Amino acid sequence: MKSIPKLPLAEWIESLVDGMERTLGGFFDGLSLTIETIVDFFAGLFLLPHPLLFIVIIGIIAYLIGKWQLALFTVIGFLLIDNLGYWDETMSTLGLVITSGLISILLGIPIGIWSAYSKLVHRIVSPLLDFMQTMPAFVYLLPAVTFFSLGVVPGVIASVIFAIPPTIRLTYLGIKQVSGELTEAANAFGSTSWQKLFKVELPLAMPTLMAGVNQTIMLSLSMVVIASMIGAQGIGATVYRAVTQLKIGQGFEAGLAVVVLAIVLDRFTQNLFKSKSQRGD
């Protein structure tokens, strides 16, 4: 039996990446600068007030959107982070997470809507999402580094790629779930497509859509440790360093900071929507 020669897939990918870097280098540089500015803006914003002032502010917000338990947990959790000495790292991680979360939402929701409206788009997007979610995240760290060099930007890009699928999928699902009778009613009263989308479909898709946003933020937080391998600063880098140096205690402390951040972000995104729907607008 003749053996079939191995497909040079690896070579193809490499030459594709090289080619893209040569031709689109300027674009990537601009993108890189933009993302870095956003991350720096958020990290700077969070580091601007004294930690205690920041904790008070975030505690008040927690109280406004949730219950007093959430406020209590937030305050204690953040005080702990400050006490352990990971404040700066945590804030820069928060900047990274918020940035990649925002980018995911801003890209993900329109893509989700589009694929709900167009079968063709859905058929293209759906396998792409499967691919993005199952491909080990390390693999697309490499081209991200190629295009954006080391630092926080490839971290954000990798986070977005990894975290955007739930927003797209659940936006799609939320809109698809709107009962046909309601869209028919919207049509029967002479709504334009935009009116139907904004007055009927999106409000009804909102709970599902927000579950997607919540998942997206959680997933981008889970990327911070991986992103730290390519030079993204923050609490992930601390964890990574502790692990490589076998500093169990420090690793645990930094890990705890990630957990606190995760829980707070999770409850914030969940409550943000709930309190909105309770106001009935």
Added chain:
Amino acid sequence: MNQPLLQVREVSKLFGPHPEQGIPLLKQGYTKERLLKDKGITVGVGQVSLDIREGEIFVIMGLSGSGKSTLVRMLNRLIEPTAGEILLHGRDLRKMNKAELREVRRKSISMVFQKFALFPHRTVLQNVEYGLEIQKVAKKERRDKAMQALELVGLKGWELKMPDQLSGGMQQRVGLARALANDPEILLMDEAFSALDPLIRRDMQDELLELQEKMKKTIVFITHDLDEALRLGDRIALMKDGALVQIGTPEEMLMNPANRYVERFIEDVDLSKVLTAARVMRRPEAVTLDRGPRVALELMRERGISNLFVIGRGKQLLGVITAEDASRAAKSSMGLEEILITDGPRVAPDTVLSDLFEVTSSSKVPLAVIDEQERLLGVIVRGAVLGALAGESHHESKEVSPNEVHTEIAVSRVD
């Protein structure tokens, strides 16, 4: 006769790989079955033509799968017809572009849905406002109009509730108010009351009729329920397998069913709930008040009957006298007014027979049918009621005008 507001001309909706190819075949007289077998085309609605006149309640009735819901959705193009014309004030809806069609849906044709289709994230008021909101009507104005519509359907005070806090009947009132807020010419009501339980449904039907008295909209009402069709419809179109079987008034349908299908459809109808007093009343016979009791008595004896109506100069009904009283009055030379029974039963001509039974059985004197000016129109004879229920046709009991009332020699034949 009113000029048709909405004309439906040979409208078809076919489903299948090349539905348009089915149209010429359908015109050649292919049956539904043959079309499906030869071409794989399913007929949803086939070559339906009808006129809907201004101000009428036009009921489209049929069993499920008869194409009635498809037909009504083609009237505002929620479903695109495969062929045909739908003319609103003579303008073909099918030739309109998207913006023109939206205008028609916003201003001229509103719809009420079987399962209400209220927006669950909006309050009652916001639901009712929806049609005006998307027309960008100013907030104050649309609020006022929505409040008026809510008041019309009896939901004042509920405007800030969410739809799921309301009962089914109330939800459908919201649905109705939402459709009315746009002040459309035409209301399409797709099985609007079918999801409600029977008692609520009855109330809603009554209220719709009451509202219709005030509003004089043109209503296209879809139902699978014959009783509902007969109660609401000024005219009824019966559909079967996507085609029209018969169009007519409720009475025409019942009295002259076009074919076996219609006959079978209506055979279980409770005629007593459909036929009216006007249908079964006989020509009334009466004396005027200035005649003496002897004249009255003579007339009664001549006809072998025991009661006689007494009317005034303007033919308005004054009362009824019995033979017994008349003979007493004749002996003591009293006038008719002294023996007049003025509290005898009276009904309006549109009273249905089932409501007459109670009156006729509890009354000793005959039942008078009077118009709004109290003029005597006719008399209800028990035999005629039973005859009508048995399905007899009544040549001699056509509606009578007040002028035809026989005075002086008149005799009522009851009992």
